Amino acid sequence: MRTVLGMGALVLVLTAPAAAQHIEVPRTLGPAEGREALGRSLDWLVSNQNESGSWACGVLDGLLELGFSIESFYAWQVASNALACLALLDAPETPARRAALERGLKWLDETRPPKRGSDWDIDYVWGGLYGFAAATEIASDPRFAQGEWRAVLDRIGRRYFAILEANQIPEGGWGYYDDPIFSRRPKWATSFSTATVLPALERGEELGWVGDAKIRERATRYVGRCALPNGAYAYDERVIPWVGGDSINDVKGSLSRIQVCNWALHSVGEKKITLDRLREGLENFFEHHRFLDVAYMDPVPHEAFYYNSGYFYLFGHYYAARVIELLPEAEREGWHARLRPHLVKVMREGGASTDFLTSSYMQVAGTAYSALALELGLPPEVQGVEKVPEKPSQPRR
């Protein structure tokens, strides 16, 4: 990895105090370094696919996550598989990648949808969120928009939308835990999990999978209400949001949420989220990036400054890349060049990325997030096999 960085245009080195604990990183990396890193992460995804077409395993495979319901590990496997499929969808196509994608999609089609794990643990919603989001994006790709694949994606999309429909809280969001008194329809949601599906809901309406536009409207309003005057997004909607001190709702605790929420709201036409708001969010992301660095690979959630968790890292970088894609084309490469070093520096020798634990689903999800973020910043390659057409589902606003 150090060699990879050495190949980059080493102009500036991040010198923020908290970053001093980590290896030195160039301020920017060009598309060539990004492409090389992407190739390694895609190779890892292709070579680590199971015989069944799935990735990872659906059971607890480490001691550090004891306590969650048994079903949650399966739900996380499903969600990480959806992300892996997305990463292969957006990848420059090769026969191996295409074959892996098709096998992954077949597994997503054939595997049972996850169920609620316990009274409080409803992490199966993550299966719904990413299963549905991936289905809408893949169904929007001309390679999969017709024939048998369209039928497969219809089934996947509708199946995972059913989970979302059943778990949207009355206020409009989606969460992954419920509180006493436990109820069939949960009562707690977060801004960032809800934001992951806003554009997908709109696309799902176009695809005919979502019959009621009010579901998206309620979800959009939920995320909108989490926006705070400081530019951050509250973790969850509260009558009186916790702000000040070392709150997670400070910008420094909201760096990744800002990206996903800005991307989601702007994508569904929320006028308050202007291009300048997107730029401001990205500037904050890079200015305060050391807080994500410090939390990275901490196995205790929310233990770092401003309650950052390790798993905010790659999630936030993926959505930062998506925010960049909403900006005018001329300025995108400048932002992507600043984003790449933070993806490349945490990529492991074999191409895998993880930011929290080394559970198999975390490695699949982390590698997929990283690959997706790198893919978004790379100009289309001349393909030896087949040119990847531009997706109609890419942000339109």
Next chain:
Amino acid sequence: MSSLHTSCPAFLCSLLFVTALAGAGCASTGSSQDGAKEKDEEKDDDDLQALTKKLELAKLELELAKLEAEQEVASAERKLAEARVEAEKARIEREGFAALGRARELDEARLGLDRSRGRAEDAAAELAELEAMYSAEEFATKTKELVLTRSRRDLEHARRALDLSERQLKETEGYELVGKERGLEKENLSAEKGLLEAEQALVKLRLEKQIAIAKAEQELEELMRKIEKEAKKKEKKDKGAGKDKQEKEGQP
């Protein structure tokens, strides 16, 4: 006792009435011989009055003795009941410990040891997992150091806790259970001794109180006999004095 108690007031009334009549008869004499007689009569009256007062006191003392006997015997009976409860409690505790408690405490100590051993094994496994997790990690060097240091410390604490649990089990098996058994046996013996003492104390007290009441009754009866005797003596005197007077008044 109750018949004596109820017949006393009637007897005393008749006695006082006789005494008053006798006094009225004496007032009509006037000679020097008569003066001496009067003095004798006055002395007899005083003696009778003193005896009467003593009788009153003896009656009260009898009442008091009965009351005291009633209260003290009741108190001793309560003490005996308490001693019985204490003895029963001590017996149940001793038998319960022998039949159940001893095995439970031993099992608890053994479970504590097993838990500590499991916790130490878990801590070792967690550390191994974290070390494996960070083995390929080049970026998060500080986090790796902090997390591994914490995990190694947890393992060290878990091993020390295991050592303590092992020592605790040895103490439990070695002397704590034996000591507790002996303690309970001692408490049982002490409670049985207390019960026996309370039983004996009650028997003794009952006897003492019976004696006290009997003495008070005896004193009362003696006084009553004295008063009756005095009254008869006076009646006899009064009759003699009346005859003399009639004889004197009958002379020309």
